[in-house]
Amino acid sequence: MRIKRYAGIGLILAGIDALLVLRLLPPDLSGWKQVVVEPGQTVWSIAEKQCPDDTRYVVEAIIQRNHIRDAMQLKPGDILEVPTKAEPLWNRLVFR
Template identity: 45%
Template structure:
């Protein structure tokens, strides 16, 4: 009877040493910026706030005319309920063309075309040519 032992095979030593590769990240290079959902909302909110502020500061809602009224030719009228530009123009200058008087009121007060008159607003109205 004979006993045999399994012996592991030993590989022949290689002539070249094993090469391992290591990658290094540069210390000075910043990591890429990644925004979360909350960060995106914050960036958009700040952008909208800046745009809104610029629109308010540089956008003019009321534009005055370059024409200075001649002393005594313009009066002020407070808008009462039920009054229209047509009725105000007819009261101010009954002998003149009402359409031209309405146009002058719109230009003097920088009113938007077709916008309703706010009750209690003070309007400049021409009384003579």
């Protein structure tokens, strides 16, 4: 009886742990569009505007996609490709 109880608790904890790990994985970036940098904008502010829930991953994706070496050198009028959608893995787990 006691073994079954501990096994059940172990399965529940393993499931919770798995969901927490999945939540930490980066989002699925799908679709890209061009954005013209406006005065005062940063890579972070552009990423936050596009995908407010996963900003840090989107910033990294923008930097990689546009081959940005120094984000401080961004100038008004620069054209960047930014993701149009960042879908967290959590949302992708829903059975469709």
